[in-house]
Amino acid sequence: MFLKAGISGIDMNKRNKNKIPEAFGVVTGCVFLIALFCFIPIPFGHIFFEGKTDVNFPHHEFVELIAALLSICCMILLGFADDVLDLRWRHKLLLPTIASLPLLIVYYVNFNSTTIILPKIVHNIISKSIDIGFLYYIYMGMLAVFCTNAINILAGINGLEVGQSIIISSCVIIFNMIQIINDSVAEKHQLSLYIMLPYLATTLALWKFNKYPSQVFVGDTFNYLSGMTFAVVGILGHFSKTILLFFIPQILNFLYSVPQLFHFIPCPRHRLPKFDPETGLLNYSKTTFKENELNSLGRLIFVILKTLKLIKWEKNEDDGIIICNNLTIINFFILFTGPIHEEKLNNYILVFQIICSCFAFLIRYPLAQYFYSDNLS
Secondary structure (H helix, E strand, C coil): CCCCCCCEEECCCCCCCCEEECCCHHHHHHHHHHHHHHHCHHHHHHHHHHCCHHHHCCHHHHHHHHHHHHHHHHHHHHHHHHHHHCCCHHHHHHHHHHHCHHHHHHHHHHCCCCEEECCHHHCCCCCCEEECCHHHHHHHHHHHHHHHHHHHHCCCCCCHHHHHHHHHHHHHHHHHHHHHHCCCCHHHHHHHHHHHHHHHHHHHHHHHHHCCCCCCCCHHHHHHHHHHHHHHHHHHCCCCCHHHHCCHHHHHHHHHHHHHHCCCCCCCCCCCCEEECCCCEEECCEEEEEHHHCCHHHHHHHHHHHHCCCCCEEECCCCCEEEEECCCHHHHHHHHHCCECHHHHHHHHHHHHHHHHHHHHHHHHHHHHHHCCCCCC
16 A cells, blocks of 8 residues: 555665555554553543542543643654655654643643752752753653654664664663552553553564564654654653653764754765665765865864764865765764674664663662652653
């Protein structure tokens, strides 16, 4: 059906240039939503059977679940629109903000808690906590934008988007179970599990078809779905700061990509690794520019990257053109490994994701308890 509709693409990292169905994340998203819709009566069903809906019905929890579904559903719609219409980057930044509005409104009505806990070291100077007011809502809105686009940026090889999403969702589930065992706002972490468990199940099914060699492409629909799902559970589960700990590779990739994303250094349309059909291996892709064409900030960034040896570059003395690698973690890995097979590269990045996740748990528990008198959210 996707091929007949022309929703397809060509895997640039293969010798075989057959068309592959694209935007297949919409299928995963629909199954995910159906599972959640069918699940709605289960946590609230006993209330209905008791016939005391007016007195005992947990309206707050019910509204939170419905708002979460609304935001996720909106993001699937907007993601599929992006896959079909190929929206511009400014639209990709705006869409998650719009989709997160129902979530933020429900948070305001039910909680409106905008207080953050400060480290012990500043308790005597400032206080144990501080209310940042409307800035907290800006932070949560930016969290939704970051989560949806962070996975979208760290992409381009078979199975990477789905693989990193499986690892992040697994970490969130483990975190929720630890918190429930410790009885730390258990009902909020239960709500997170209601969403995360079917998400992980449907994502594992998608992994079967998206891993190397990919039979389908997930498209921006899946990336937006995943990002909004993580943002939803982080906000409604009251661990919006902890959720970022599981995005360490995505944060590093974003920071590394900033010079190109904001065009301080020229950014080509695609920054995918370059496939060598003779060897079947991937090489890092490149961008070209003249140093005098960069603005002052761009030149400063380029000097810093050179000094820290975070890029590989060369200069053509005849015309002054500089050639350097595109600024993504995928290309950065290839700088160290040299030409590498796509599946092996994907495995390396996913192992790095797992290592960062273990480090995130180290930060969240032993270190956080040392620096904070109360639990982090």
